[in-house]
Amino acid sequence: MLHANDNWHVSGLVVLISFIIVLNVIIAQQGKVPTIRRIPGLNAIDEAIGRATEMGRPALMIPGITGLDVGTLAGLSILGHIARSIARFGNKVILLSADPIVTGVAEETVRDAYADAGRQDLYTDDDVRYLTSEQFAFAAGAAGIINREKPGAAFLFGNFFAESLIFAETGQQIGAIQIAGTPQTEQIPFFLAACDYVIIGEEYYAASAYITRNPTYLGSIVGQDISKLILITMVLIGVVVASIDQYAGAHGLHHLSINLHKYYLDLLKT
Amino acid sequence: MKKFFQPINVHEHPGAFFAHIALGLAVMFGVLAVLHVAPKQYRKSIIAVFTFLGGLYYVAEFFLPAKGGSNRLTQYNDLVANIFTVVGAYAIGLGVISLLQMHIRKVVRTSPGWGNSAALVISFFAMTTFGLLNAYAPKKVLLHGSGMHVTNSDVFNFLFAGGIGNFGSAIFSMIAFFIASAAYRAFRIRSLESSLLMTAALIIMLGSVGFGTVLTNWLPLGDNPKTEFWANFRIENIAQWLLLQVNTPAQRGILFGITLGELAMALRLWLSLERGSYFDKEV
């Protein structure tokens, strides 16, 4: 599907969902702020920072290994909030980045976080480090830094691939409390095995809302929930219609079957 | 106006070529200067406008009705991609400055571990130099005599195939160690969740390796309709069923949620509805 007019039903559905999300963001920004459920793992952020500070060890952050895409931005947004907490605790942060542009955004994010907490004195230029964009060279460098600087807490939020376990397991071995999340679902099993707290799937995109209770994010979550409800309904109707179609096909009711395809089953066909 | 942007051959009209470059740069810097002297309260809006424009092309290209796979904008897809690639490539300096600054400082101050930092800096310059030499003059002989014949491309291969290639595989294979220790630690009957994690992993493991499949090898293979039913209980078939019938819908459920989250985040960014430390700061 290269253009919207290849199938207006499909693009229409996407526009409808987009509209619902934006509308809910605006409603929330006007002051009608919703609440959301607990996300296990995120409550432990302050505890992890507190313990690292007590031990006199810095906190480590990695915003994934890809360039500036939506997943990385969501990760940076979560890390920005965490950096503020770290600054408030008066602790140091080490952020490792695998992309030059992400490095730039991360530098600003972390510096701002320290400025907001009034602790500019704690921030130095070496705190946000670009290593390389080569996947495993980055992993080698990160594993070395984790072993040498022994962070007391590690926050892994971004796009991770096969190397996820290298960070998580080396961090685990030096005794860091680790909290991780990624939109790359295949890596979640490894985070589950090696980290103390893992946020799963869409929780990754809901994390900022949960940490900050910011109306914009909360409104967005409501929009996403309504969209999910629409999708579930569509699937359930689809199951019923497909069953009738199967029955019709088996009993020679071809006319019915053609209509079911025309008016529902094939609407979203691309 | 359109004529102004036409290509000019630098060898035939060097004067015109450089004049255009100078004028173009002057106008660009002029625009930037105007943006910079604009009152500070407009800065947030300026950023919002540019963010919106940055995404507008792709949105418009997608939604404008197309005939035969292309519309008025489709022909510019390559150009837009090229512009983003080229501008993005300039950012490489951000990374290089960040890393080299730190390590050169270490070498200059001979602070602990400066030897390693020196190794990093030397490898960096060696790779950059021989990478470029390999691109421009791969066959040029560097060392010759006493049975030796070393070209630029040989040195590049030493660094690339011998170094980067092997080192990458080594780090990749390190995951094998970690997967073993992580499995040992995580697969415990500690809670219902960790028990489920363990059970599924063990079934898949047994189903995919020699001694596991031996366990149920007394069951028929299933190539005969009479015994077909019992073949379902072979461990490799149970493993396959788990991956297809349990794993697939679970992954799809996650995908639904994640994609919606991604869409919401993208919309907030594009329309500058995003809030948070980076986006809220007064500039």
Add this chain to the structure above:
Amino acid sequence: MTSAYLHHILNPTLMFGALGTIALLSLVFKENKLYRLFEHIYLGLALGYDVEITWTEVLRPQLWDPMVRDGQWVWVLTIPVGLMFYGVYTRRFEWMSRVVFGIFFGAAAGTVFQDMCQRFVPQVRKSFKPLVPPPSAPGDIHSTLHAVSYVLNNALFITILVCVLTYFFFAFDIKNKFLLLMARSGRLVLMFAFGALFGATIMTRMALLIDRMYFIFVDWLQWAPK
């Protein structure tokens, strides 16, 4: 030891690769000086390769050649835009870097509509799974069994999908016991699925380590039989 063997062992490319492999893998036992050295060499090489690739694969073919060879001088206009990145280093021009970051944010966000339509919506359509079995194939002696398994598998598929989606509701305050149970079982199924993924990944990862051992003991040292 014969001189041919020594010559083989001391082949610079092979030796560099093998020593580096051993040094890097030694990290799993203990962080040590040799690891540190090769880690830094690797980082330096990779960063150098980044720079080299950026020139030979991006800037030379897409900027330099079009400008110098084809006279497309307009590409020079990208330079001031690229310079804006470096605003991060100064207080005065810091805000300028936000403009160019913003353009990139926008571009990353702008492709999302096509992505949703192309990758996501088909997944919705593929979930329309009938709960009525298809007519049985002629001569199928297990037709009832096949019909039952078809319906059960599809029902299971839909149940898991809906349960997992229920788990991902954040803003709706779910009080209904049945829905709570669905959300809870959604999370449990997720754990089961993650376990399966974990198990399925082990072979590919191990194969790579086996290959590295082969590289060291068979290809390089030639201690183990070929």
Add this chain to the structure above:
Amino acid sequence: MDRSIWHKMQSIDSRYIYAALIVAILIPLFCSKLVYLNIPSKPSIDFYKTIENVANTEPSGLVIVDGQWSSSSRGENKWQTQAIITHLMMRHIHFATLSFDTQNHTLTKEIVSALAAKYHYVYGVDYIDWGYRPPSAFQPVLKGIDTNIPGTLLHDSDGTPIASFPIMKGITTVKDISAIIEISPTSSIDTWLGLVQGVNNTPLLYAPTAISAPKYYTYLDSGQLSGMLIGVKGAGDYESLIHQPSFGTRATGALSFVYALIILLVIVGNIGHLKLRAIAKSEGISRP
């Protein structure tokens, strides 16, 4: 019994685990004569039968071997390639190799040349190297194979027109191809399924890495794929089916050891954990 032994069982130092893992891998590597329990899986057997069928029914047919793997997945794909090429040569089936990855072209060539010397395969008569094509040309080349093979591929890797080789006599479209083998860590098989397989129901065989295999079982069920070699276990299966044990067999043996080790570790860890929990319960202390 002493409480500390249970403690040790549930918290073994990971360095011992790593050392044990290395030993588990090295035993089969050094003892090439060990015999392992391994039963070829059904997809592997189907793969083998398909090739045997080509040898029996179309002795002069041509098989396409397409490689998309590079050094990062060589641990699995290299041994699959070696086993498959060995089988083709043992049964004297003609084949053409094709690569859509720069590294793959060199890696596949190494394997084929070594085996060609052993089985007296003559280039251009018994096998041919269609060469490397950039990944961006993947779809166009596959579309071209449907209708005009010599016209799409034009030259072999040395620049000689492929139509001039005896092996290409009578080969013009996909209808003249006896089977297609895809060896790849990516989802490239989708494109073969979508653009080539259905045209003439050519038997399509797939050799993926273990990670990417699960997605493709459905195509085995539907018959669009005629067989599948899954990861390094698939390579081991194949070597035992053609009675040519090589590295795949040793690697499969190593895998069995490694898996047994991990399962053993999990069991030991759980015994320690459960016992400690029981002790703690009986002493009235909450969880250890």
